[in-house]
Amino acid sequence: MLTNAPRGTKDILPDAVGAWTHVEHVIRDLCARYGYGEIRTPMFEHTELFQRGIGDGTDVVDKEMYTFSDRGDRSLTLRPENTASAVRAYLQNKLYADGGLQKLFYIGSMFRYDRPQAGRMREFHQFGVEALGEESPALDAEVILLAYDFLTALGLTGLTLKLNSVGCPACRPVYRERLQAYFKEYLPTLCDDCKDRYTRSPLRILDCKRDAEQPFMAGAPAITDCLCPACTEHFEQVQQHLTAAGVSYELDPRLVRGLDYYTRTAFEIAYPPLGAQSAVAGGGRYDGLVEELGG
Ligand SMILES: [Zn+2]
Ligand SMILES: [Zn+2]
Incomplete structure (x- = not known):
């Protein structure tokens, strides 16, 4: 017992650390070129942030969070993802005060109580980007391109990109x-x-x-088939930007992603040789999240 790490966690030993720091270098180089600045948010947050942000009723919030009461009886949760925290930090630190677009990235541990299996750990490591303050579909395409460039820079080939629009509160x-x-x-x-x-x-x-x-x-x-004219237009433009950038994609009307905050664009990138757990990146637009969190 004392000589075993908790189920779903793993040590990264000296002979593997070189590969990890290589990946981190690739990320930092790429994000500098794309104009994203690094942010480091706390490992835990008020539970309510994730309930409001990710949404009650999602598997992540209902079944997978590491939630505990601290000694002052506050309900806290180890972050299961970093978007809600980044948006919270954006609001708390008034990063919007500079006006215009804010582009942030992070690298870190996230925690989900999931059944451990190949490629899925209870403590897992995520690189993510958040772009706030711009409605242009060109930004959606840029974020997808960044993910694509990152995986390509690591030497992965044969990636597949799935794309969908999950609509807006109107449609x-x-x-x-x-x-x-x-x-x-x-x-x-x-x-x-x-x-x-x-x-x-x-x-x-x-x-x-x-x-x-x-x-x-x-x-x-x-x-x-149900998108409103504005969502249809946005979705078409995202596709045009991707095509112009030479990225091929496949439309997948079933791609909804398991988080409540997505609006319009949703995407997933898979590396097929990984088999059943082949999805290596994903994301989407979240036009309502800042307001949902009080901004
Ligand atoms: Zn079912
Ligand atoms: Zn719509």
Whole structure:
């Protein structure tokens, strides 16, 4: 017991550290070229930040957080991701006061109580970027390109990029209703989690690993048929920028990502040789998050 690290954690030993620092150098070089500045936020935050930011009802918040009371009876949580913290820091430190675009990056440990398996640890290491204060679809494309350039700089080839738009508060309710109408007759055969998602967040049924192989999944309506004109226009422009930059992508109307804060663009990059856990990067736009967190 005393000689074993907790399940889902791992030591990085001297003979592996060289590879880690190499990756970190690549990140810092790349972010300097793209104009992103490094930020280091606390390992733990008030639990409410993640409940509000990531969203109650997501797997991350409901099942995977390391939440504890400190000796002063405050509920704190080890960060399961860094976006909510970065936005909190942006607001608290008034980084918006300079006006215009703020571009931030971070490298660090994140924590999720997940079943440990290949490529998935309870303490895992994430590099991420956040770009705040600009609505242009060119910025969405830039963030995706940065992720692509990073993985390519590490020598990964044959990457696949999946792209979707998850809409906005104007058009997503229409899609929610269409999904609920579609899944109504299949409700008894959905897993227990999805029975709950059906009311709370039907989009997440599309993301369910247990129901992924159900025959009716393929026929579910696609969000791209419900987007409002502004979201359609934004999505088309993101695609045009990616094409102009020479990046090929595949549209995937089922890509919803497991976090509540995404609006419009969502993407995922996979490295197929990794097999079942091949997704190595992902992200999206979050136009409502700053306001959700009080800014
Ligand atoms: Zn919309
Ligand atoms: Zn399910």
